[in-house]
Amino acid sequence: MKPTLTVCPYCGTGCMFHLLQDDSGRLTGVEPSGGHRISRGQLCVKGWNAHAFVQHPDRLTSPLIRRDGQLQPASWGEALDLVHSRLTQLADQHGSDSLMFLSSAKVSNEENYLLMKLARAGFRTNNIDHCARLCHSSSVTGLVETLGSGAMTNSLDCIDKTELILVIGSNTTEQHPLIGSRILQAVQRGARLIVADSRRIRLSRHADLHLRHRNGTDVALLNGIMRQIVEEGLEDTSFIADRTESFAALQASLESYTPQRTAEITGLEPEQIIDAARLFGGAKSAMLFYAMGITQHSHGVDNVRAVSNLALLTGNLGRPGTGINPLRGQNNVQGACDMGALPDVFTGYQKVADPDARQKFSTAWGVPLSSTPGLMSTHAIDAAVAGRLKGFFILGENPILSDANQAHVRQALEKLDFLVCVDIFRTETCELADVVLPASCYAEKDGTFTSTERRVQRGRKAIPPPGEAREDWRIIAELLQRCGMPADYADPSEIMAEIAGVTPSYGGIGYDRLGRDGLCWPCPDRAHPGTPILHRKQCTRGKGRFSPVKYQPSKEEPDAAYPLLLSTGRTYFHWHTGTMTRRSHLLDREERKAFAELNPLDAQKLGVREMQTIRISSRRGSIEVMAELTDRVPPGQVFVPFHFAEGAANVLTNNALDPESGIPEFKVCAVRVEAL
Ligand SMILES: Nc1nc2c(c(=O)[nH]1)N[C@H]1C(S)=C(S)[C@@H](COP(=O)(O)OP(=O)(O)OC[C@H]3O[C@@H](n4cnc5c(=O)[nH]c(N)nc54)[C@H](O)[C@@H]3O)O[C@H]1N2
Numbered sequence: 001m002k003p004t005l006t007v008c009p010y011c012g013t014g015c016m017f018h019l020l021q022d023d024s025g026r027l028t029g030v031e032p033s034g035g036h037r038i039s040r041g042q043l044c045v046k047g048w049n050a051h052a053f054v055q056h057p058d059r060l061t062s063p064l065i066r067r068d069g070q071l072q073p074a075s076w077g078e079a080l081d082l083v084h085s086r087l088t089q090l091a092d093q094h095g096s097d098s099l100m101f102l103s104s105a106k107v108s109n110e111e112n113y114l115l116m117k118l119a120r121a122g123f124r125t126n127n128i129d130h131c132a133r134l135c136h137s138s139s140v141t142g143l144v145e146t147l148g149s150g151a152m153t154n155s156l157d158c159i160d161k162t163e164l165i166l167v168i169g170s171n172t173t174e175q176h177p178l179i180g181s182r183i184l185q186a187v188q189r190g191a192r193l194i195v196a197d198s199r200r201i202r203l204s205r206h207a208d209l210h211l212r213h214r215n216g217t218d219v220a221l222l223n224g225i226m227r228q229i230v231e232e233g234l235e236d237t238s239f240i241a242d243r244t245e246s247f248a249a250l251q252a253s254l255e256s257y258t259p260q261r262t263a264e265i266t267g268l269e270p271e272q273i274i275d276a277a278r279l280f281g282g283a284k285s286a287m288l289f290y291a292m293g294i295t296q297h298s299h300g301v302d303n304v305r306a307v308s309n310l311a312l313l314t315g316n317l318g319r320p321g322t323g324i325n326p327l328r329g330q331n332n333v334q335g336a337c338d339m340g341a342l343p344d345v346f347t348g349y350q351k352v353a354d355p356d357a358r359q360k361f362s363t364a365w366g367v368p369l370s371s372t373p374g375l376m377s378t379h380a381i382d383a384a385v386a387g388r389l390k391g392f393f394i395l396g397e398n399p400i401l402s403d404a405n406q407a408h409v410r411q412a413l414e415k416l417d418f419l420v421c422v423d424i425f426r427t428e429t430c431e432l433a434d435v436v437l438p439a440s441c442y443a444e445k446d447g448t449f450t451s452t453e454r455r456v457q458r459g460r461k462a463i464p465p466p467g468e469a470r471e472d473w474r475i476i477a478e479l480l481q482r483c484g485m486p487a488d489y490a491d492p493s494e495i496m497a498e499i500a501g502v503t504p505s506y507g508g509i510g511y512d513r514l515g516r517d518g519l520c521w522p523c524p525d526r527a528h529p530g531t532p533i534l535h536r537k538q539c540t541r542g543k544g545r546f547s548p549v550k551y552q553p554s555k556e557e558p559d560a561a562y563p564l565l566l567s568t569g570r571t572y573f574h575w576h577t578g579t580m581t582r583r584s585h586l587l588d589r590e591e592r593k594a595f596a597e598l599n600p601l602d603a604q605k606l607g608v609r610e611m612q613t614i615r616i617s618s619r620r621g622s623i624e625v626m627a628e629l630t631d632r633v634p635p636g637q638v639f640v641p642f643h644f645a646e647g648a649a650n651v652l653t654n655n656a657l658d659p660e661s662g663i664p665e666f667k668v669c670a671v672r673v674e675a676l
Pocket residue numbers: 011012046135168169170171172174175176196197198199201214215216217218291292293294328329330567568569570571572573574575576667
């Protein structure tokens with residue numbers, strides 16, 4: 001068996017493994033990397049099965065062009081010329097900002113960089129975004145304000161050193177399994193664990209305290225805990241004095257969040273809030289982990305501010321075993337953000353509105369650049385519905401299933417003059433495209449991927465893409481050349497050299513330096529060893545800033561017509577829109593059918609039995625799925641994973657957005673359930 005060491009294509013944990021290949025060139029399996037600092041010889045079930053979808057017969061193998069209403073095979077030359085000429089026409093006719101580009105947290109740093117260069121330099125628009133909008137955009141906005149950097153502050157090794165871990169809105173053992181198991185190991189050696197999640201997730205069984213507060217009430221919960229910490233004198237006064245600003249404003253804002261009032265808002269007991277404050281405030285070092293339970297709300301940025309306030313209040317920043325740790329989801333969502341696949345920044349969060357940054361990129365690329373920040377992906381959907389967007393270029397995303405309120409997204413994409421999809425499978429979104437380009441998956445290309453702990457690691461090509469499919473970076477380079485930009489890169493290491501030249505935080509990163517362990521950014525120069533822990537002596541912005549927040553209810557809460565709260569998310573075996581895991585037979589076998597978690601008490605009232613089909617309806621649509629009766633969800637809540645096209649959670653979800661980050665409220669809306 002020929003082994004190729006590469007990065008897992010699923011979650012942001014950043015495990016590496018060897019893809020195994022037999023003499024005929026077929027991938028036969030995966031072997032974990034014993035020496036890797038995250039994997040340590042282990043993988044989760046998705047990692048173990050990461051070879052399975054790669055050579056699936058459904059892979060796209062030829063460019064497709066819509067003719068007479070049907071997607072039909074075409075040559076690369078024809079397809080690329082058509083993409084270039086139609087996008088150019090639309091830009092000429094309606095202005096560059098009538099185009100929108102979606103990049104992908106599934107593709108490499110080099111590919112994200114090239115796509116943002118294509119949007120900005122090739123087509124002169126800042127309208128570029130990616131799935132971080134639906135994911136950690138609230139973290140980027142919130143933590144840039146409070147700390148100056150939106151990334152995870154500490155490294156995963158810190159889990160081995162900390163005294164206490166607070167996991168809030170992260171189902172870590174299922175969604176970041178090797179981080180979840182690291183947390184369980186910490187508990188075994190005596191670290192305390194607090195879980196704040198309305199669902200009885202696996203980690204909650206091992207927690208010293210499980211807070212099952214109502215979804216959407218985290219601001220109240222965290223404010224309540226902070227008020228109690230101050231009440232009992234457990235705050236870190238010297239850290240507050242030396243390293244923070246605006247403490248008085250925070251203190252004033254906490255006044256009304258007494259244990260009693262906090263309990264009323266959250267549905268907890270006042271004692272639980274006091275216990276949480278004593279546990280958290282009493283720890284000498286505490287790590288905060290959070291994910292979508294915090295970010296995916298119409299007040300997601302406020303949630304992030306509250307998390308940040310708690311860490312600053314207790315001095316849990318800038319030391320080993322502490323930190324504010326947003327767990328990044330996709331294998332390269334950190335990298336896609338770092339590479340500037342965002343509407344307002346170039347690489348390394350250099351603002352397009354900053355004349356110096358613009359000048360630098362303008363000089364590097366040899367073209368003038370737009371100073372107007374572009375559209376967020378969620379706003380782009382609204383703009384397409386309003387007829388203001390004409391052309392959409394989607395690389396490695398499946399918004400028909402992943403964006404909130406499917407009818408709204410479908411309306412937007414159907415209204416476009418021209419839609420291009422670049423994917424490895426013919427997704428539900430591809431079905432609406434005018435041109436579909438067949439891409440390479442992770443196993444078929446070289447490139448770097450940045451994990452949740454900001455670790456840049458090398459993915460390596462094991463096999464060629466199937467049929468005529470091409471590496472994404474080559475596809476984008478062809479389009480750059482058609483736009484008159486030089487892009488004859490021999491391989492992705494040359495693209496990384498270009499990235500390092502324009503990106504201070506990646507300045508010292510080069511393929512020759514990314515050995516077994518990769519490098520954590522910021523890594524400003526070739527001699528720099530990388531930075532596992534941020535904000536050590538001071539925060540990126542200088543002082544850590546307290547940002548007081550007020551509890552605000554979710555936009556659509558249960559009422560008489562729609563009496564249950566719908567929460568959506570993920571399961572252990574499947575990945576997002578299912579394109580890859582539903583084509584991996586061992587994973588598919590574990591969970592074949594769309595389902596919903598329903599509490600047995602609600603089921604009894606509704607006359608629903610285990611495995612019975614139910615209809616779930618919201619103000620936006622209805623789906624039919626199988627009921628799984630479980631006390632994992634509290635009474636009054638239904639949980640639906642969004643992996644299944646035939647029972648798509650996003651038919652139901654509310655596209656109400658956070659006004660600052662533009663993230664949809666995936667975690668709370670109102671539904672009713674009927675037995676069928
Ligand atoms: N197997 C698998 N792993 C994945 C993914 C996948 O699709 N499948 N996706 C990856 C991606 S991109 C991401 S972003 C991550 C997401 O990882 P997670 O955020 O861990 O996953 P979710 O299931 O979206 O939600 C996590 C938890 O938030 C809780 N929650 C919901 N609402 C609230 C609330 O208001 N407050 C609090 N405190 N908790 C709440 C839910 O009950 C749930 O247990 O997972 C990554 N890993």
